[in-house]
Amino acid sequence: MRTGVSIQRISLAPLVVALCVVLTSHSVVHASRNNPSQSLAIVVNRSNPIDNLSFGELRKIFMGDRSHWPNGHRIAVVMLNYGQPERQTVLRLVYRMDEDGYQDHVLRGMFRGDVFVAPKTLASPEILRKFVFNAPGAIGYLRARDVDDSVKVVRIDGLLPEEEDYRLPIDERSRK
Amino acid sequence: MVRRVAAPVQRIISRHVPAILLLSLLLAEAGVGAFIIRDLTRSSETVQKMYSGSVQGLLKFGDLQYHAQETRRSTLYALTTNDGNLQVEYAEQSREADRLVTQGIKEYLAGARTPKETQAGRHLADDWQAYLQVRDDVLGRILESSVKEAVQVDLTRGVPQFERVRQDLGQIKEIYDEQASLQLATVRKLSTASTIRLLTALGLGLLLGSVAIWGFQKIRMRSAVQLAKLQMDFVASVSHELRTPIAAVLSAAENLRDGFVTKRDDIIQTSTLITDQATQLGNLVDQVLSFASTAESNQLHPLGNLRIDEVVDDALRSTTSLLQEKGFIVERQIQSGLPPVVGDFSVLSQCVQNLIVNAVKYSNGNRWVRVSAGIDERSRQIQLRVHDHGMGIHDSDLPHIFEPFFRSPEVVTARIKGTGLGLSIAKRSAEAFGGTLAVSSQVGVGTVFTISLPVAGHELADVQFSQDSKIGDRI
Numbered sequence: 001m002r003t004g005v006s007i008q009r010i011s012l013a014p015l016v017v018a019l020c021v022v023l024t025s026h027s028v029v030h031a032s033r034n035n036p037s038q039s040l041a042i043v044v045n046r047s048n049p050i051d052n053l054s055f056g057e058l059r060k061i062f063m064g065d066r067s068h069w070p071n072g073h074r075i076a077v078v079m080l081n082y083g084q085p086e087r088q089t090v091l092r093l094v095y096r097m098d099e100d101g102y103q104d105h106v107l108r109g110m111f112r113g114d115v116f117v118a119p120k121t122l123a124s125p126e127i128l129r130k131f132v133f134n135a136p137g138a139i140g141y142l143r144a145r146d147v148d149d150s151v152k153v154v155r156i157d158g159l160l161p162e163e164e165d166y167r168l169p170i171d172e173r174s175r176k
Numbered sequence: 177m178v179r180r181v182a183a184p185v186q187r188i189i190s191r192h193v194p195a196i197l198l199l200s201l202l203l204a205e206a207g208v209g210a211f212i213i214r215d216l217t218r219s220s221e222t223v224q225k226m227y228s229g230s231v232q233g234l235l236k237f238g239d240l241q242y243h244a245q246e247t248r249r250s251t252l253y254a255l256t257t258n259d260g261n262l263q264v265e266y267a268e269q270s271r272e273a274d275r276l277v278t279q280g281i282k283e284y285l286a287g288a289r290t291p292k293e294t295q296a297g298r299h300l301a302d303d304w305q306a307y308l309q310v311r312d313d314v315l316g317r318i319l320e321s322s323v324k325e326a327v328q329v330d331l332t333r334g335v336p337q338f339e340r341v342r343q344d345l346g347q348i349k350e351i352y353d354e355q356a357s358l359q360l361a362t363v364r365k366l367s368t369a370s371t372i373r374l375l376t377a378l379g380l381g382l383l384l385g386s387v388a389i390w391g392f393q394k395i396r397m398r399s400a401v402q403l404a405k406l407q408m409d410f411v412a413s414v415s416h417e418l419r420t421p422i423a424a425v426l427s428a429a430e431n432l433r434d435g436f437v438t439k440r441d442d443i444i445q446t447s448t449l450i451t452d453q454a455t456q457l458g459n460l461v462d463q464v465l466s467f468a469s470t471a472e473s474n475q476l477h478p479l480g481n482l483r484i485d486e487v488v489d490d491a492l493r494s495t496t497s498l499l500q501e502k503g504f505i506v507e508r509q510i511q512s513g514l515p516p517v518v519g520d521f522s523v524l525s526q527c528v529q530n531l532i533v534n535a536v537k538y539s540n541g542n543r544w545v546r547v548s549a550g551i552d553e554r555s556r557q558i559q560l561r562v563h564d565h566g567m568g569i570h571d572s573d574l575p576h577i578f579e580p581f582f583r584s585p586e587v588v589t590a591r592i593k594g595t596g597l598g599l600s601i602a603k604r605s606a607e608a609f610g611g612t613l614a615v616s617s618q619v620g621v622g623t624v625f626t627i628s629l630p631v632a633g634h635e636l637a638d639v640q641f642s643q644d645s646k647i648g649d650r651i
Contacts, residue, residue: 076320120260135319
């Protein structure tokens, strides 16, 4: 009976943790489905012919594995300042790194020549939007609510931020 | 007949020549003034047009040039930094400046009035759009960190294209300069025209003014000469008047002295002749003295309240012998109860006598004279009139008959004796007591002289006409 109880206690702990993880991820996914402004839109210059990117292509671009667009323009990746939830989301979901890992990746890439141009870091979503508007090869990210007609939103795996199963939800708790 | 009418007209014109000249001068000055005002108005309009067109255009052009430079400058500033935030800021500055340039070009094209302006504006618009494409390319490459390519694009395409823009702007500036020069030339032309007109007006004014002054001087000189001539005539006339009785007196006296006249009747006749001639001499001297005394404007007369009927009666009494001698019918019509007038009795009496003597002298055979007196209630003046049915006075002579020594040519021709002083004395006498002497006459019909005198004080006695007084007393 005592053993049963202890077994019962031991077996419930991972279950509770798993349940919490599931509930958390569900709530995030649910939030992104119900509230598109909390998703991250990938934006490019309006003259860029690309309308859709696979998540893999997006990752390659951000990682610096691709240097030019099909139309010949150099790809210019733009990031928001350190500590912004959007940046944290991109680091977590696209780069799959933390801030230190990202810095290390960029420095190593520049040193080795794998990364041709380091991503530019901009102070605010508004400046980022203007940058993308002015640079034909620019690619960056914005909250869906910060997007306007001056830039073009690219589908990721065929999905826009407001659509179900979109893969770039913003985690507000990730602000540092 | 024509000569008779033309002469007075010519005389009037010649007398008013200076006034006509001055009037012409005034009209000419007014005309030139109007021209000058018109020129000044046009100048003002042209200057305003120049300001709103060329000057403001040049100011706008300056802004346009500055913003075009700013567009390029801001683009190039973006090259100087790797900071993406600053690069975006420079890009925005460049776009703001290019928006102002594009707007300025649109405004210029909207305000273009000539084909040349439109063409220059279109060239600028096209070249500016072409430059903006290069600018966008350069900006994009800078932001993409392709600095080397950005510089290359700017050098190969940006610099030449911007040079074309500068040339277009230079052409527009030239157009503005040309317009300003043309308008300036117009203003200068109008200014010169105004100056010439002003000088002409001044010259004309000086000339006409000089002529007018000369005319006035000439008239004054003519008057002086005329006066001198009248005085000479007067001296000659007086001398003649004096010499005739003197000669008669001398002759009669010599006859008496030399014993040619011995009979009593002859002696009486000769003595009478001497007496008459001496009386005539005395009268002549009195008249000359009277004129001399009335000529003194500050001459003081002993004033008193006079009854006008007494004045008339005295004058008639003094001229009775003359009137009777000439066989004149005299009508006396004095309104009864006339208020007194202020004046000197003897002077006023002499004045009336002069008028009666004139009526006799210029009777032309019609031996009738009327002396009447009444009151004009409206003017509160006593009016004393002397009427005759004599030869009358020509209209051309009427303005001169009161001038001293004036004698009309007809009178001189008719050998009617006189000094030309009687009417002048009469007029001055009337005026000395605040009155006037007027005349109305018609040749061949007769003449009426009217002495108007203010009543004494401010009271008007009740004046009533009696039936008897309306009927003239006949002498």
